[in-house]
Amino acid sequence: MSVGSSYNQSVRILVQGIVQGVGFRPFVYRMAKQHHIKGTVCNTPAGVVIEAQGIRCASFINALRTNLPPRARIDSMSISDVPDSIQYDNFEILESFIGEGSVAIPLDCALCPACEAEMDDPLNRRYRYPFINCTDCGPRYTIIQIPPYDRVRTSMKHFTMCPECEAEYSDPNSRRYHAEPISCPQCGPKLKMIDNKANVIEGDPLDLAVKMLKEGKIIALKGLGGFHLMCDATSDAAVSELRRRKHRNAKPLAVMFRSLEDLETYTLISEDERNHIAGAIKPIVIVRAKQGTNISKYIAPTIDRLGVFLPYTPLHRLLFEHIDFPLVATSANVSDEPIIVRTDEIVSRLGNVVDAVLTHDRTIVNALDDSVVQIAQARVVMLRMGRGFAPRTFPLMKMLNESVLAVGAHQKSAIALGVKQNMVLSGHIGDLGSVEAEDYFDRTIQTFKRFYECEPTVIASDLHPNYSSTQYAVATKREHVTLQHHYAHILACMAEYTLNEKVLGFAFDGTGYGDDGTLWGGEVMIADTQGYTRIGFLKPFTLLGGDKAIKEPRRIALSLLFESYSLEEVLELNSPTTEAFLPHEIRTLHHMWLKKINAPLSSSMGRLFDAVASLGGFIQTLDYEGQGGMIMESFVDPSITEPFEFTLLNGVIDLSEMVKQIIVLTAKADVKRIIASRFIATVEAIMCRFANLHPELPIVIGGGVFQNHALMSRLYRGFDSNRFYAQQQTPINDGSIALGQLYYVIHNTKEKNER
Numbered sequence: 001m002s003v004g005s006s007y008n009q010s011v012r013i014l015v016q017g018i019v020q021g022v023g024f025r026p027f028v029y030r031m032a033k034q035h036h037i038k039g040t041v042c043n044t045p046a047g048v049v050i051e052a053q054g055i056r057c058a059s060f061i062n063a064l065r066t067n068l069p070p071r072a073r074i075d076s077m078s079i080s081d082v083p084d085s086i087q088y089d090n091f092e093i094l095e096s097f098i099g100e101g102s103v104a105i106p107l108d109c110a111l112c113p114a115c116e117a118e119m120d121d122p123l124n125r126r127y128r129y130p131f132i133n134c135t136d137c138g139p140r141y142t143i144i145q146i147p148p149y150d151r152v153r154t155s156m157k158h159f160t161m162c163p164e165c166e167a168e169y170s171d172p173n174s175r176r177y178h179a180e181p182i183s184c185p186q187c188g189p190k191l192k193m194i195d196n197k198a199n200v201i202e203g204d205p206l207d208l209a210v211k212m213l214k215e216g217k218i219i220a221l222k223g224l225g226g227f228h229l230m231c232d233a234t235s236d237a238a239v240s241e242l243r244r245r246k247h248r249n250a251k252p253l254a255v256m257f258r259s260l261e262d263l264e265t266y267t268l269i270s271e272d273e274r275n276h277i278a279g280a281i282k283p284i285v286i287v288r289a290k291q292g293t294n295i296s297k298y299i300a301p302t303i304d305r306l307g308v309f310l311p312y313t314p315l316h317r318l319l320f321e322h323i324d325f326p327l328v329a330t331s332a333n334v335s336d337e338p339i340i341v342r343t344d345e346i347v348s349r350l351g352n353v354v355d356a357v358l359t360h361d362r363t364i365v366n367a368l369d370d371s372v373v374q375i376a377q378a379r380v381v382m383l384r385m386g387r388g389f390a391p392r393t394f395p396l397m398k399m400l401n402e403s404v405l406a407v408g409a410h411q412k413s414a415i416a417l418g419v420k421q422n423m424v425l426s427g428h429i430g431d432l433g434s435v436e437a438e439d440y441f442d443r444t445i446q447t448f449k450r451f452y453e454c455e456p457t458v459i460a461s462d463l464h465p466n467y468s469s470t471q472y473a474v475a476t477k478r479e480h481v482t483l484q485h486h487y488a489h490i491l492a493c494m495a496e497y498t499l500n501e502k503v504l505g506f507a508f509d510g511t512g513y514g515d516d517g518t519l520w521g522g523e524v525m526i527a528d529t530q531g532y533t534r535i536g537f538l539k540p541f542t543l544l545g546g547d548k549a550i551k552e553p554r555r556i557a558l559s560l561l562f563e564s565y566s567l568e569e570v571l572e573l574n575s576p577t578t579e580a581f582l583p584h585e586i587r588t589l590h591h592m593w594l595k596k597i598n599a600p601l602s603s604s605m606g607r608l609f610d611a612v613a614s615l616g617g618f619i620q621t622l623d624y625e626g627q628g629g630m631i632m633e634s635f636v637d638p639s640i641t642e643p644f645e646f647t648l649l650n651g652v653i654d655l656s657e658m659v660k661q662i663i664v665l666t667a668k669a670d671v672k673r674i675i676a677s678r679f680i681a682t683v684e685a686i687m688c689r690f691a692n693l694h695p696e697l698p699i700v701i702g703g704g705v706f707q708n709h710a711l712m713s714r715l716y717r718g719f720d721s722n723r724f725y726a727q728q729q730t731p732i733n734d735g736s737i738a739l740g741q742l743y744y745v746i747h748n749t750k751e752k753n754e755r
């Protein structure tokens with residue numbers, strides 16, 4: 001392009017770096033006015049996009065580079081000419097849109113620095129105002145009833161703007177120009193404190209909440225996409241009481257810190273982790289915890305990692321004005337059900353868990369959990385997609401001639417919609433199987449149909465006949481496509497990178513329904529968008545006692561021992577697994593194993609992780625899924641790189657040699673560090689073996705096993721980055737199964753039409 005010329009120009013500028021939530025768009029607006037530039041500026045998932053028209057484009061671009069707001073940073077600027085652009089007659093700040101084309105739903109944003117400064121300023125009319133927001137921050141998706149995004153179609157329609165707010169809203173020079181949720185203490189929502197029976201507690205709601213938290217009480221607090229349960233994270237009494245009331249034994253709880261400085265006294269974080277923690281979205285980031293701090297031992301028992309985040313609403317920030325300790329902030333729900341958004345529901349369903357509720361009268365229309373990410377070798381591994389990231393839109397190369405709904409899996413449910421020229425993946429819904437979850441699942445589908453104005457004619461689901469999502473698909477009586485779970489994992493990654501060629505896929509997962517009706521989860525496949533061939537899998541082992549084995553890894557480990565040793569030998573072994581049983585229990589289970597009584601076969605890598613966790617003496621019975629891998633992770637020493645032995649014969653991955661090697665090791669001494677490290681190295685070695693057999697194919701991974709930080713760090717270090725694809729923008733677990741299902745249907749509808 002040629003920005004130096006003196007005639008009227010139209011350019012599109014994509015700016016990447018720290019440019020969102022730092023007052024960048026208002027800055028662009030001011031610069032545009034100074035340089036007589038017309039056009040628009042808008043946040044997108046790819047960065048800030050500026051459309052600029054005028055004869056001083058070059059000096060405008062130069063001004064953007066040189067006069068940046070203090071907290072902004074430009075990493076890259078790509079500029080392209082737009083010769084047939086429409087003619088603008090002024091310069092406008094557009095809302096933050098996700099995706100392009102006909103559908104555009106803006107995303108929720110954490111409190112921005114400019115609003116933060118205003119709420120700290122005693123002379124500002126929004127001093128200490130819990131609902132301050134602007135075009136760079138505040139609620140979006142969570143308050144929208146129907147697009148387009150205008151105040152009258154949000155839950156803010158119940159609040160009439162006062163003249164001062166109205167003036168800011170209509171002033172193009174104001175940071176709140178068309179900030180739809182704009183309000184102030186005169187005209188906006190109000191806080192309210194109620195007890196667990198819905199009686200209003202008199203007094204200043206914030207003071208009351210602070211006082212109760214200091215007393216070790218448990219409160220529910222209304223956030224952007226739902227309620228949090230909060231208590232003092234340094235109090236063993238408060239945290240163990242929360243666990244007792246919530247019937248949540250050991251599953252880690254997220255912790256919110258007053259400031260980045262506070263957070264760093266409790267954690268060991270990298271530069272990349274810091275950028276994500278303090279960025280414009282403020283997701284929960286799983287990081288390494290420092291040992292010996294005053295954080296309660298009940299927050300994340302037996303693991304050395306901690307889910308941490310910073311205050312992201314003005315209300316959170318006010319709460320921390322008088323609280324100098326970190327707070328547990330976990331989604332308010334019943335076990336793995338969806339997050340609760342209504343005050344009356346908190347009282348009716350969690351009244352026995354909370355002592356009081358700090359709430360307000362701005363309705364949450366669309367529930368959305370906090371996003372959870374971790375960072376491995378500077379790459380994002382998304383564990384839960386929610387606030388700030390969802391719904392996530394991927395533009396398509398072609399226009400779809402019919403709408404497609406993909407209903408995902410069963411756990412970590414999320415749906416995806418193929419509509420017009422977009423694929424849209426929903427945020428985390430929760431585990432299906434309860435009335436509440438299925439109700440939320442259903443509501444999300446209705447919301448998506450309303451938002452994107454479509455009535456899907458094709459429904460894609462998992463192959464598993466008993467998933468309620470599959471049953472939903474059947475009940476619609478629409479054209480129904482079923483897809484094998486692990487193939488869908490690979491397709492989800494391919495969708496994120498728009499891959500359409502043949503790939504070598506590794507789906508390492510908890511469980512999924514296989515084509516042969518057994519439980520899969522350690523699958524190697526050659527796949528493209530048309531289908532897949534399973535070229536490798538873990539040698540199936542038995543889950544002694546079926547579902548019971550999933551909760552008790554010692555049962556899986558025992559079945560692996562039965563594969564390699566006689567019953568008498570097993571009884572003589574000096575192993576943490578056999579020590580976890582009485583001799584007669586081992587005899588009974590051996591009988592079950594021999595006669596194949598309640599002993600389904602599985603090739604799941606997730607279950608193998610659990611079995612190794614038992615064999616290595618890490619854990620024998622689980623409190624939550626994935627616990628075995630998480631405990632082992634804390635023992636991994638990256639300097640130990642020697643894998644265990646395994647054999648590969650006709651694609652069958654046989655790890656019986658590894659089992660024997662672990663038995664020899666454990667008989668000697670406490671060797672957890674060696675076992676955990678060598679096991680992770682073994683998983684990598686298995687992948688390398690296949691990768692070397694197919695050097696021409698890109699490597700694609702997917703499945704819950706890759707949530708393991710130690711494994712992902714190794715893979716990012718070990719594999720050539722030009723060849724290795726792992727999801728970064730969508731969940732690497734079942735949260736993106738719907739995207740994979742959708743990607744398949746989109747690539748196969750054309751042939752269907754030709755048939």
Ligand code: ZN
Pocket residue numbers: 111112113114115116132133134135136137138
């Ligand atoms: Zn703001």
Ligand code: ZN
Pocket residue numbers: 161162163164165166183184185186187188
């Ligand atoms: Zn007002």
Ligand code: FE
Pocket residue numbers: 485489509510511512703704733734
């Ligand atoms: Fe899965």
